[in-house]
Amino acid sequence: MELQRSFLGLLLGFLVLSLTPLSSARFVVEKNSLRVTSPDKIKGTYDSAIGNFGIPQYGGSMAGAVLYPKENQKGCKEFSEFGISFKSTPGALPKFVLVDRGDCFFALKVWNAQKAGASAVLVADNIEEPLITMDSPEEDGSTSKYIENITIPSALIEKSFGQTLKKSISSGDMVNVNLDWREAVPHPDDRVEYELWTNSNDECGVKCDMLMEFMKDFRGAAQILEIGGYTQFTPHYITWYCPQAFTLSKQCKSQCINHGRYCAPDPEQDFSTGYEGKDVVLENLRQLCVFKVVNKTNKPWVWWDYVTDFQIRCPMKEKKYNKECAESVIKSLGLDIKKVEQCMGDPTADSENSVLKEEQDAQVGKGSRGDVTILPTLVVNNRQYRGKLEKGSVLKAICSGFEETTEPAVCLSSDVETNECLDNNGGCWQNKAANLTACKDTFRGRVCECPLVDGVQFKGDGYTTCEASGPGRCKVNNGGCWHDAQDGHAFSACTDNGEVQCQCPHGFKGDGVKSCEGSCFTGKYGLA
Known part of the structure; x- marks a missing residue:
């Protein structure tokens, strides 16, 4: 087992490196503006990198006073242990806490500051380098408890700028800043183009659970935006290819389709049990093809129905993650299964799959977007979204992509109704x-x-x-049995003695379901 896991780690390392030549790989750090408004001696605008957790205020800005704690300066412990609170007082600016990088996860620093009352967190780098994106750690039971509950924004600032802020604070200056996300997403016109890089795998732990919950939660708003023509949405799926040296290995054969061209990691990270990576690739391909089919019928929003229904009806945990279950979902939505199958092509062929080849090409950054290397990733108007994948914050980011005054009603009201x-x-x-x-x-x-x-x-x-x-079943559509009215009398063949039965009433004859023939003047009601 340990040898398998070691090989899996090695193989996945090769797969990730195989995504694109290293010379052309480009990860883009998404930034927002940080403007110092006082004191005069350090006034100016500086870059800061948006953290990939919490809730950035896309389309808006926040003003606050910067504090640098005298103790727990890296924020790795709870501030309450030192008797420190950052709660705002009436009439005062919100408090932005400055902490140093190092010794613990970025997200933990922000969580500790949030619990102490901070409205935002600035993390000062501890080495001179270009800005990086603060990402959340690999989630397990302990980290997930706070990562999903971070609701304040955070930003990384350069070491030299951090030192400037600390020096000013230590000399007694009141340091006020303005965090501004209004230009973090371009807003050139009255339509927003956005894409979601996602995955059908529901067994990758806390991050998958959060993604699945977001998909269900965001579906209504996404469909309203799409039906109204306000947005153009495109789903995407990441795949890797298997290095040539491993193509014939058992591991690559179980994780890949089309002879090693399109691969996904084993869902359980265990080659000997459960589902295989190629199962995930096939369902990802099916979901792409569902989108292509519904897009051709000018109903792209139906994709949201398929993926959320598939999550509910075909989970890996219940061993229903398969073609049969997927096709039952497709059928229930009135979609053409044959067209979906034609789009998917032959996964055993030793040739390119045009749909997945297109996806691999799309992973490479073009223009201002950069490569997609994090799952899940949301891209709005060609800019990668940073922050918690949560309905309210994502909707805010999408809405910030509309030209001012052209935002649809869904952006102006939380009362979203669908039909x-x-x-x-x-x-x-x-x-x-x-x-x-x-x-x-x-x-x-x-x-x-x-x-x-x-x-x-x-x-x-x-x-x-x-x-x-339960009791009273005959009141609902007569339990599916025959019923009729004659001369002011209502007759039903439904009887319920612990189990519904269709039995013609006295004086009538028939199967009790489709027909009962007779007269109300015979039998029980007979006058003959």
Whole structure:
């Protein structure tokens, strides 16, 4: 097992290096403006690098007073241990805490400052170098508890500028700054183009869980923007290719399709059990092709329905992450399975796949964007988004990409309503005869939940089945049995003695489902 894991780490290292020639690889550091407004001797505008966690205020700015603590200057411990608080007082500027780089994760420094009341954090580099992006650490049970709860913005500043701020603060100056994100995303016109580099793998730990939750949460807003023509959205998926020396190895064969051209890491990082990397590549390819098919029908927003439904109905944890489950989702949304299959091509062919080749080419940075090397990555108007992948902050970043005064209503109000249940019943279960549906329209987009009707709860998966459960089932569409009215009397073949049965009433004959023949003047009601 340890040998397998060691080989996997070596192989994944090769795969990442194989993404693009090192000479052309280019990671772009996304920046915002930091302007010192006082004291006069250090007034000016400086660059700062946006942290890849927390919530940057895209489209806006924040003013604050910079504080440099006398103790815990690296922010690696809770400030409460030193009796330090950064909570703002009425009438005073919010407090921006300056901490030094080193000894612990960037995200932990920001979390500790946030808990102490800071409104933003500036991290001073400890070496002279070009600005870098502060990323969150690999998430495990301990780090995930604070990473997902960071809600303040942060920025890295150069060592020399950090020293300038510290010197001014230590001499007794009141240092006020303005963090500005208004130009962090270009806003040239009334349409925003954005793309999400994502993955269908739901077994990579906390980061995958957060991505899946974001997809479900953001779907409603994304569809409103797309349906209204306000945005042009494109999904993307990262793949790697297997180095030539490893193409015939068991590991590459299990992680790749098209003879090593398109690969993904093993979901469980264990070659001997569970799903394989090629399973992920195939589903990523299927999701790309679903987008291409719906885009040709001028309904690109249906992609959001597919990927979120697939997450719910076909999770790896339940061993349902497969072609059969995927096709059941495609069918429920009324999409053409054959067109999706034609788009996917032959994964066993020793040749290029045009769809995945296009994706690999797109990973390489063009213009101001830079290479995509972090999963997930959101790109808005060709600028990589930095910060927490969370509905409110992402929507703010997208909305900052509109030319001023052209923002759609969804950017100006949190009251977002959708009407997805009117189109193909949202892909959910329905009983047209009884006018029943499992489709519920919510702020977060439609959900498929079996309904509660006249006190009777329907049970099922909400997509293909919903059946009445518990007492009173005959009140709902007569339990699916025959019913009729004659001479002011209502008749039903439905009986419920712990289990619904369709049995014609006294004086009637038939199967109880489609027909019961007789007269109300015979049998129980007979006057003959």
